Amino acid sequence: MNAETGKYIIAGGALIVIAGIVIYFFHDRLHWIGRLPGDIRIEKENFRFYFPITTMILFSIMLSLLLWLLRKL
16 A cells, blocks of 8 residues: 555545535436436336446546546646
């Protein structure tokens, strides 16, 4: 372990706290997450299949941009 690893752990913890705060205060406005066009959703009587591919791509892009910004600092 070195100082660089500590920075990443602190940044990850801060992101989790920020995500928790956003979900806590804005849960009623975030209903679109997981229901974007391209998310696969099959619901039948005794079966439910859900694969949020578009949502995962969107979060991946956002996370990549955030990590790129953190590396620039």
